[in-house]
Amino acid sequence: MDLNKFFKAKNIAIVGVSKDPNKIGYNIFRNLVEGNFQGNLFLVNPNAYQILNKKVYKSLNDINEEIELAVIAVPNKLVPSILKNCGKKKIQNVVIISSGFSESGNEKLENEVKSLLEKFKINCIGVNALGVYDAYSRLDTLFLPRYRLKRPKQGGIAFVSQSGAIGTAILDLITTQNYGISKFISYGNATNVDESDILEYLGEDKETKVICLYLQGLRDGQKFIKVAKKVGRNKPIVVLKGGITQETSKIVYSHTASLAGSYEVYSAAFKQCNMIQADSLQEMFNIARALEKTIPNKGERIQIITNGGGYGILSIDAIIKNNLKVAELDKKNIASLKKQLHNLVTLNNLIDLSSNATSNDYKIAIENCLNDNNVDVILLNILYQNPLIDSSILDIITEFNNLKKKPILVVSTGGEFTDNLRKSLEENNVVTFTYPEEAVRSIKALTDYYSKK
Amino acid sequence: MDLNKFFKAKNIAIVGVSKDPNKIGYNIFRNLVEGNFQGNLFLVNPNAYQILNKKVYKSLNDINEEIELAVIAVPNKLVPSILKNCGKKKIQNVVIISSGFSESGNEKLENEVKSLLEKFKINCIGVNALGVYDAYSRLDTLFLPRYRLKRPKQGGIAFVSQSGAIGTAILDLITTQNYGISKFISYGNATNVDESDILEYLGEDKETKVICLYLQGLRDGQKFIKVAKKVGRNKPIVVLKGGITQETSKIVYSHTASLAGSYEVYSAAFKQCNMIQADSLQEMFNIARALEKTIPNKGERIQIITNGGGYGILSIDAIIKNNLKVAELDKKNIASLKKQLHNLVTLNNLIDLSSNATSNDYKIAIENCLNDNNVDVILLNILYQNPLIDSSILDIITEFNNLKKKPILVVSTGGEFTDNLRKSLEENNVVTFTYPEEAVRSIKALTDYYSKK
Numbered sequence: 001m002d003l004n005k006f007f008k009a010k011n012i013a014i015v016g017v018s019k020d021p022n023k024i025g026y027n028i029f030r031n032l033v034e035g036n037f038q039g040n041l042f043l044v045n046p047n048a049y050q051i052l053n054k055k056v057y058k059s060l061n062d063i064n065e066e067i068e069l070a071v072i073a074v075p076n077k078l079v080p081s082i083l084k085n086c087g088k089k090k091i092q093n094v095v096i097i098s099s100g101f102s103e104s105g106n107e108k109l110e111n112e113v114k115s116l117l118e119k120f121k122i123n124c125i126g127v128n129a130l131g132v133y134d135a136y137s138r139l140d141t142l143f144l145p146r147y148r149l150k151r152p153k154q155g156g157i158a159f160v161s162q163s164g165a166i167g168t169a170i171l172d173l174i175t176t177q178n179y180g181i182s183k184f185i186s187y188g189n190a191t192n193v194d195e196s197d198i199l200e201y202l203g204e205d206k207e208t209k210v211i212c213l214y215l216q217g218l219r220d221g222q223k224f225i226k227v228a229k230k231v232g233r234n235k236p237i238v239v240l241k242g243g244i245t246q247e248t249s250k251i252v253y254s255h256t257a258s259l260a261g262s263y264e265v266y267s268a269a270f271k272q273c274n275m276i277q278a279d280s281l282q283e284m285f286n287i288a289r290a291l292e293k294t295i296p297n298k299g300e301r302i303q304i305i306t307n308g309g310g311y312g313i314l315s316i317d318a319i320i321k322n323n324l325k326v327a328e329l330d331k332k333n334i335a336s337l338k339k340q341l342h343n344l345v346t347l348n349n350l351i352d353l354s355s356n357a358t359s360n361d362y363k364i365a366i367e368n369c370l371n372d373n374n375v376d377v378i379l380l381n382i383l384y385q386n387p388l389i390d391s392s393i394l395d396i397i398t399e400f401n402n403l404k405k406k407p408i409l410v411v412s413t414g415g416e417f418t419d420n421l422r423k424s425l426e427e428n429n430v431v432t433f434t435y436p437e438e439a440v441r442s443i444k445a446l447t448d449y450y451s452k453k
Numbered sequence: 454m455d456l457n458k459f460f461k462a463k464n465i466a467i468v469g470v471s472k473d474p475n476k477i478g479y480n481i482f483r484n485l486v487e488g489n490f491q492g493n494l495f496l497v498n499p500n501a502y503q504i505l506n507k508k509v510y511k512s513l514n515d516i517n518e519e520i521e522l523a524v525i526a527v528p529n530k531l532v533p534s535i536l537k538n539c540g541k542k543k544i545q546n547v548v549i550i551s552s553g554f555s556e557s558g559n560e561k562l563e564n565e566v567k568s569l570l571e572k573f574k575i576n577c578i579g580v581n582a583l584g585v586y587d588a589y590s591r592l593d594t595l596f597l598p599r600y601r602l603k604r605p606k607q608g609g610i611a612f613v614s615q616s617g618a619i620g621t622a623i624l625d626l627i628t629t630q631n632y633g634i635s636k637f638i639s640y641g642n643a644t645n646v647d648e649s650d651i652l653e654y655l656g657e658d659k660e661t662k663v664i665c666l667y668l669q670g671l672r673d674g675q676k677f678i679k680v681a682k683k684v685g686r687n688k689p690i691v692v693l694k695g696g697i698t699q700e701t702s703k704i705v706y707s708h709t710a711s712l713a714g715s716y717e718v719y720s721a722a723f724k725q726c727n728m729i730q731a732d733s734l735q736e737m738f739n740i741a742r743a744l745e746k747t748i749p750n751k752g753e754r755i756q757i758i759t760n761g762g763g764y765g766i767l768s769i770d771a772i773i774k775n776n777l778k779v780a781e782l783d784k785k786n787i788a789s790l791k792k793q794l795h796n797l798v799t800l801n802n803l804i805d806l807s808s809n810a811t812s813n814d815y816k817i818a819i820e821n822c823l824n825d826n827n828v829d830v831i832l833l834n835i836l837y838q839n840p841l842i843d844s845s846i847l848d849i850i851t852e853f854n855n856l857k858k859k860p861i862l863v864v865s866t867g868g869e870f871t872d873n874l875r876k877s878l879e880e881n882n883v884v885t886f887t888y889p890e891e892a893v894r895s896i897k898a899l900t901d902y903y904s905k906k
Contacts, residue, residue: 144839144840163762314733
């Protein structure tokens with residue numbers, strides 16, 4: 001199934017656009033304009049002439065140009081007639097925002113929609129969907145106003161969410177934290193395009209390096225496993241399953257009209273496809289960031305370099321809890337470090353540079369670890385509160401990271417000053433975390449994925 | 454042991470203050486001045502006349518006024534002679550910032566310090582300590598510059614950390630997130646004042662409602678259990694133990710020269726004292742915020758009200774994972790809700806107001822839950838990205854929360870817009886979280902603490 005036009009269409013019709021700023025259609029149009037979408041927009045509404053200085057067509061069939069994608073935001077009962085118009089106009093891709101189908105008990109109307117989609121060979125994201133956002137083409141069908149829901153910059157993570165609410169909330173959070181994404185898809189009831197179709201498309205998408213999937217249920221388990229296995233061989237897929245308890249699986253069933261099932265069954269399927277299972281939205285996002293930015297790695301021996309002993313201890317606790325290993329430095333390397341680093345507190349598998357550490361001490365320590373064959377991954381704890389750490393640390397880490405020799409991850413907890421340094425590192429493709437546990441969990445996902453690949 | 458002067462001293466001597474802005478003594482002085490400390494500062498350094506326009510005394514004994522607290526930041530070898538001067542001057546409280554004692558193998562020097570403290574009956578926070586910060590008196594012995602480490606506003610949480618690094622990083626984070634604390638204590642080697650003494654003091658401290666403790670080892674386990682049991686009966690204590698694995702306990706031993714021990718032993722002791730055990734810094738902080746702001750509660754039946762179905766599902770999953778219960782509304786209440794809320798999606802133990810929910814829908818739902826005897830705790834998921842939620846929601850939640858009838862917690866994920874609304878709620882004493890899992894974990898801590906109390 002070719003989903004490319006859902007993200008790269010140049011000629012888009014918005015059906016059900018309205019003059020009322022509280023209406024969904026108005027907001028979709030406005031967001032596309034404000035977001036500097038570079039294609040052509042065609043507005044359709046039988047009861048309007050002009051909206052925001054733009055001509056309004058009475059019907060899709062009044063448009064002369066070819067329409068690659070129609071975004072439909074009309075009352076549920078009008079959807080079938082709009083689809084018939086799409087059929088006549090030979091529109092092959094539609095996003096149906098309208099709700100009021102199987103998710104609220106109206107199976108009959110959804111079946112009617114499904115039949116029409118099949119009849120006219122239309123690919124549909126929806127019904128009951130938010131649709132898509134593409135950070136590269138700026139194609140954006142989300143009706144939430146941009147002042148409330150910011151849109152993220154370009155990056156390599158694709159977010160696919162059955163739930164619109166979860167998708168938008170995470171999208172918003174990502175933007176504020178200055179991270180980027182490739183594509184966002186909230187597919188609602190999956191009336192004909194489902195999670196497997198989207199996964200397959202993203203597997204081939206060059207803008208997407210890592211796929212995040214929030215899943216409540218599946219339409220077709222066998223299809224999903226087949227696709228996820230194939231895609232998982234090329235790209236990491238991080239999955240968060242909602243509705244993992246008996247109490248929630250019955251709600252899942254009604255919520256987006258998909259099949260629920262016991263979590264054990266899902267979990268086994270995810271493992272089989274080498275998908276990474278996250279326990280929370282936060283974890284999903286952290287793991288995805290690490291997978292996007294660090295180099296492939298199977299090794300599980302982690303060397304910690306810190307200027308705060310307590311942070312080193314929490315990091316090692318996390319390493320052991322995650323069944324990873326604390327690296328044991330080569331003896332020659334230990335001797336060399338002891339000579340070069342006069343502040344070194346202890347070397348019990350921990351390079352603790354002490355609170356007197358300078359940026360240059362980090363440089364010496366990182367360089368030694370990059371050259372030590374007993375080290376697979378370098379985990380830096382840096383407390384920028386200490387004035388001896390100057391901004392040269394940013395260049396030091398960035399340069400070592402650019403060598404792409406071993407994964408380097410940075411943990412720094414703090415306020416505004418820390419946050420600015422963190423953002424600088426992120427802009428230079430260094431992956432950073434607030435807490436040691438988050439970084440170590442992400443390393444675990446990294447080594448698990450690549451050692452099973 | 455009366456520790457009051459460590460937080461409320463009016464006359465403070467800084468011994469080892471220097472003209473060099475890179476030196477610890479200089480920064481302590483400067484931070485007190487910049488922080489608007491209202492007491493009197495006396496600077497001591499035999500080699501300076503004046504620093505930042507302030508007179509410098511050659512020795513503590515040249516000061517005529519009574520000194521309630523001396524902050525000592527001299528090279529380790531000079532500490533004993535300074536303590537002898539403190540003895541002569543009858544100074545009863547000292548914070549020793551200087552390091553280079555048992556933590557780096559110099560047991561002999563630490564023992565000498567210990568004997569002198571006993572001889573002169575001096576209470577000492579340190580050696581190798583960052584010292585204290587009191588948000589009410591603004592007494593601040595932290596040497597980290599205020600532009601790198603912001604100081605939090607007044608609140609009810611006390612943070613006690615053996616590790617200076619962890620303490621400061623968390624302090625910094627709290628400030629940025631606009632939360633407040635009562636006191637911060639980083640006590641280093643605990644040469645004579647130890648974690649138990651501090652805990653006992655905080656137990657009686659009126660400014661402190663919740664105590665957070667980051668612990669690596671204990672000097673005296675029996676003393677700790679006795680004190681923690683007593684304090685835990687009046688105030689919740691949230692503890693994070695660093696060094697819980699075999700790999701880290703040997704490092705803990707060397708790090709701050711305290712006794713480590715198996716985590717099982719510690720964990721059993723914590724349980725015995727009704728302390729709340731956190732798994733990460735983040736969890737410690739989240740639990741403490743909930744305990745500070747919500748009303749005491751033993752009940753475990755949680756009612757979720759949401760405008761995003763997916764969020765409701767993740768919340769219920771978290772409730773079940775945490776061994777809590779999803780509330781089952783009274784049948785009359787369900788009927789009444791169905792009448793009043795025309796957007797209601799489903800009532801499978803979940804009040805899903807749908808993405809069309811208005812602030813007023815929340816009002817109706819919250820009011821019904823407050824009056825429903827089957828509900829103990831109300832967990833609100835609010836996605837502010839949806840334009841139908843207007844700012845009146847802030848007044849609605851604040852007013853219900855002020856009734857102090859049932860705990861109300863709010864989960865909202867998002868960017869700047871969401872963050873501003875979150876901060877407004879926090880300023881009105883409503884406890885808020887970014888992710889459902891965080892809120893539910895905190896409710897678990899709340900009900901566990903109060904049902905064992």
